Amino acid sequence: MSGFRPQQWVVRAIFGTLAALGLLRVAVALHALQMGEETALLTLPLGVIFPVVLVAALLRMPPTRTREGLLMRLATAAHLTLIVAVPSLALPLALGLPVVFLLVELFETRIPPTWRDRVVRAVLA
Amino acid sequence: MIASYLPNGAWPEPAVWALRWALFLGPLAGAGWLMKREGDDRRRIAALFALLYGMGTIFVAHQVALAAGWWHYGGGALMLAGMPFDILLGGALLFGPVLFLAAPQTNPVLLAGSIVVCLHAPLFSSLRPFVHAGSDWLTGVLFVFLIAHIPALFLARWTAENRRLGARVTLLAFGYGWLAFALLPTLITRAMGGSWSDVPRTPWILVTAAIVAAPLLLLGATGAHLFALRGGGTPIPLDPTVRLVRGGIYAYIRNPMQTCTAAL
Numbered sequence: 048m049s050g051f052r053p054q055q056w057v058v059r060a061i062f063g064t065l066a067a068l069g070l071l072r073v074a075v076a077l078h079a080l081q082m083g084e085e086t087a088l089l090t091l092p093l094g095v096i097f098p099v100v101l102v103a104a105l106l107r108m109p110p111t112r113t114r115e116g117l118l119m120r121l122a123t124a125a126h127l128t129l130i131v132a133v134p135s136l137a138l139p140l141a142l143g144l145p146v147v148f149l150l151v152e153l154f155e156t157r158i159p160p161t162w163r164d165r166v167v168r169a170v171l172a
Numbered sequence: 173m174i175a176s177y178l179p180n181g182a183w184p185e186p187a188v189w190a191l192r193w194a195l196f197l198g199p200l201a202g203a204g205w206l207m208k209r210e211g212d213d214r215r216r217i218a219a220l221f222a223l224l225y226g227m228g229t230i231f232v233a234h235q236v237a238l239a240a241g242w243w244h245y246g247g248g249a250l251m252l253a254g255m256p257f258d259i260l261l262g263g264a265l266l267f268g269p270v271l272f273l274a275a276p277q278t279n280p281v282l283l284a285g286s287i288v289v290c291l292h293a294p295l296f297s298s299l300r301p302f303v304h305a306g307s308d309w310l311t312g313v314l315f316v317f318l319i320a321h322i323p324a325l326f327l328a329r330w331t332a333e334n335r336r337l338g339a340r341v342t343l344l345a346f347g348y349g350w351l352a353f354a355l356l357p358t359l360i361t362r363a364m365g366g367s368w369s370d371v372p373r374t375p376w377i378l379v380t381a382a383i384v385a386a387p388l389l390l391l392g393a394t395g396a397h398l399f400a401l402r403g404g405g406t407p408i409p410l411d412p413t414v415r416l417v418r419g420g421i422y423a424y425i426r427n428p429m430q431t432c433t434a435a436l
Contacts, residue, residue: 085185085189085247085249086247086248086249088189089189089192089193089247089249089250089258090249090250091193092192092193092196092197092200092258093196093250093257093258093261096197096200097196097200100200100204104204138359138362138363139363139364142359142360142363
C-alpha cells in the first residue's frame with residue numbers, strides 16, 4: 048500500500064523504550080507495595096497500560112497520505128512515551144498534547160529544509 | 173448484600189486493586205475490541221459521541237453525588253475532585269462505546285435498568301474500602317444514570333440512526349459544556365497544583381461571573397442551534413451539517429462556539 052510509514056528502527060525504538068519503562072514502572076510499583084504504598088500499583092492501568100495501548104494503536108494504523116500526518120503520529124507516540132517515563136508530570140503532559148501538533152507544524156514550516164529533510168529521511172520509510 | 177459474606181464487611185485489599193484495574197481495563201479492552209469489530213463508521217462515530225458526552229456528565233453527576241453524601245471514594249490514587257479518574261474514564265467507556273456497540277438495538281432505559289438491578293443493587297453497598305456508600309446511594313446511582321449514562325446511550329443510538337437531530341445537538345451541547353467548563357478546568361487546576369477550593373467564591377464574584385458567562389453561553393448555544401436548524405447537522409465535524417450556515421451569528425463570527433469557549 049502506498050503512503051507514508053515509519054522506519055522499522057523507529058517503531059522498534061519506541062516499543063523498546065516503552066517496554067523498558069513499563070517494566071521499570073511495574074518494579075517501582077511492586078517495591079512501593081512492599082512498603083505499604085499502593086498508589087503506584089493503582090496508577091499502572093491509566094499511567095502505563097493505556098498509553099502503551101494508544102501507542103500500539105497509533106503505530107499499527109495504515110500508512111498516512113501525508114508526511115505531516117505520519118510525523119504527527121510519531122510525535123504523539125513519543126509524547127505518550129514521555130508520559131509513561133515521567134509519572135509525576137503525566138497530567139500536565141497529557142493536557143499539553145496539542146503542543147505536539149504545534150511542534151510538528153513548526154518543524155514542517157520553520158526548520159531549514161536541509162535539516163528537516165535529513166530528519167525526515169531518517170525516520171520515514 | 174455481598175458485604176455480609178465478607179470479613180469485616182469489606183473487600184480484601186488485593187480484591188479492591190483487582191476491581192479497580194478491571195473497572196478501567198475491562199471497558200478499555202471491550203471498547204477497543206468492539207470498535208475494531210464494528211464495520212459501520214456511523215456507529216463508531218455514535219460510540220465516540222457517547223464517550224465524549226459521558227466524560228463531562230459522569231464527572232459532574234459524581235460531584236453532585238459526593239456533595240449530597242450519596243457515596244464517597246476511598247484511597248488517594250488518581251483522584252480528581254474526590255473521584256478516581258480511571259473510574260471516570262472506565263465508566264464513560266462502559267456506558268458509552270461498550271454498551272452501545274454490544275447492544276445497539278436495545279432500549280437504553282432497559283439496558284441501564286438491568287445493570288442497576290443486576291450489578292449495582294447487589295454490589296454497590298459492598299465495595300468498601302473502594303466506595304463508601306451512604307444510606308441514599310440508590311438515589312445517587314439513579315441520578316448518575318439519568319444525567320449521564322442513559323442520555324449517552326440515547327445520543328449514540330440516535331446518531332447511528334441519524335434521527336432526532338435537535339435532541340442530539342442538545343445532548344452534545346450539554347455534554348460538551350460539562351467537558352469544557354467543568355472537567356477540563358478541573359484537570360488544568362489539578363495539573364497546576366491547585367483546586368477549586370482555592371478560588372474565592374464571594375457573592376459578587378459569582379454574580380459577575382454569571383453576568384459575563386450567560387451571554388457567552390447563549391451565543392455558543394445559538395451557534396449549535398443554527399447548525400441543527402439551518403445546517404441539518406451537528407457542530408462536530410464527524411457528523412457535519414449538510415448545508416452551509418451563513419445566517420444569524422455566523423454572519424458575524426465564523427466559529428462562535430470556539431470563541432465563546434475560549435472567552436469563558
